[in-house]
Amino acid sequence: MKYIKKSEEPESFTVWKNLANEDWQPSWDNFSKPQKTDVHDSLLQEQGFICCYCGRRITKDISHIEHLKPRYPYTELVLEYTNMLASCQRERERKEPLHCGSKKDHWYNEDLMVSPINANCEEFFKYTDDGQILATDNSKKLAAETTIDKLGLNIDKLKDLRAKALEPILEIINTITEGERQDLIIGFSETDYKGYYEEFCDAIIYLLKN
Template sequence: MKYIKKSEEPESFTVWKNLANEDWQPSWDGFRKPQKIDVHDSLLQEQGFICCYCGKRITKDISHIEHLKPRKTHQNLALEYTNLLASCQRERERKEPLHCGSKKDEWYDENLMVSPLDINCTEFFRYTEDGQILSTQVIEKKSAADTTIDKLDLNIDKLKKMRSDAIEGILEGFEELTENEQQKLLQAFCQPDDNGQNQEFCAAIAYILKNYFELVK
């Protein structure tokens, strides 16, 4: 999981909501083109085109607008931009196994959900070279991390395999690079590229690379 810094909501979304009057109120069911497309595009851009939970590469065609706090229990936040994220697995094309927002569904617990909007969210998780995501060993954060991994099914075989392949591809030949080249590679996974895109599974790969530097110190 990588921290997401929310941007301003699209102007078209704000204008649409401000049309509210005695005869009409904006609602999720009435939220359609072009405002919905603008919001989806904005979410993808602020996330660097990776899933808000697993870090998989996403586009508009293979993702959906996710409510961090579910609409069923937080109806007042249904159209609140700060509660919206982009998650993998498009709603109309969801296939087993479900994970991330599709698996989370209507679950949310203020104390046990690690949010990608928390600037310290990366501190809750560890990763292994074989693609596993594990909870931190810090006691006060472990319960929330374990619960989040379970509720979002972030350790299913499909995701472990994808993370493992991504990590393996980066580590191959890594030791042959100069220290400066290694540092530059690490930085490439810590921030978006010139096109505003984050690398797929960047949080996992950055964790592995940082551990490497700690071991060789």
């Protein structure tokens, strides 16, 4: 899981919400273009175009606006930008198992959910060479294990994709110098010139560090 530093909400979204009056109130039901598009674009940009939960590459077409704390029962947070993320699996392929925001659905538990907007969230997960994501041994182990389960982060599809992303690093990990290793860690920790993180960069960085 990659830490997401939330940015300011789009100005158009703020202006739209401030239009509230006695006859009209902004709600999820009337939240639409262009404000909804602006919010979706902003979420993708602040996440470096990777899923908030699994780290897959996402675009607007294959992602949806996810609520960290679900719309029900947290109705007061439905239009709160700090509660919004961009998750993959907008539409499920035939027979594809649910994962990430689609699997999480209305589940949320303050004590058992590791949130990607928590600055230290990356500390609670580790990755294996074959693409598994596991909980590290610390005070958040149960929360990390529950999060992995509730988001379906270890389904075969995601394990296979992670393993494929790790292959190039595994091929060179024992041949590079310490300086080259540090340069790679820095490189994968930053977005490219287009604002994109490398797909599954969190798993790649973990492998390079460990």
